[in-house]
Amino acid sequence: MSARQELLNLATGSLGKPGTLRGIDPARARPAAVLILFGTLDNRPARFHAEAVSDDLDLLLVLRSGALNDHPGQVAFPGGRIDDDDDGPVAAALREAREETGVDTTGIEVLGQLPHSGLPISNFLVTPVLAWWARQSPVTAVDQAESEHVFRVPVADLLDPAVRRSVVSHRNGVTWTTPAFLVKGVTVWGFTAMLLDALFNDLGWTIPWDDSRQIPPPL
Secondary structure: OOHHHHHHHHHHHOOOOOOEOOOOOOOOOEEEEEEEEEEOOOOOOOOOOOOOOOOOOEEEEEEEOOOOOOOOOOEEOOEEEOOOOOOOHHHHHHHHHHHHHOOOHHHEEEEEEOOOEEEOOOOEEEEEEEEEEOOOOOOOOOOOOOEEEEEEEEHHHHHOHHHEEEEEEEEOOEEEEEEEEEEOOEEEOHHHHHHHHHHHHHHOOOOOOOOOOEEOOOO
């Protein structure tokens, strides 16, 4: 089965499933959406070979500006707050991706929405939009005030157990542990890494890794 079909099956199977509020009040939370965009567009295949995916399957990520109020300097999916004039999470995710990366959204096939996830630290209720990059277009950091860098990372390299870590952070007397991925010279951690970890688990792509290998937050 192709990766696109597996992703489509996951999105279809997620219809109607409840989301995770994670300690936020949905009535007070800020609605947001992110675009999880997969494709087989990179001519530089993965360094690590994973049986579950092809070496050329990749994923679009952005490095957020360190000047932002919410999650500065973190690696994230393209996305942001759902504006009043957005026609729902899909429209918001596509708009934000276009504004942040310059991607031609007419070449993107939306596969579906995944259950929403609460992000207490910034009071967002996030809807992940799963998509397939059907027709390639150039991407770049359109606005340095928003994104410092835009890049694609091979999915197989994210699945490599050697790059997996657990980030342990302490906030307001509470200890938080989240998964992390060390790829492309950056650390993918926090909310984005949690979404990726859950997504790979749901798809059956995860390769067992040692979660006792702990690191502090990179920021």
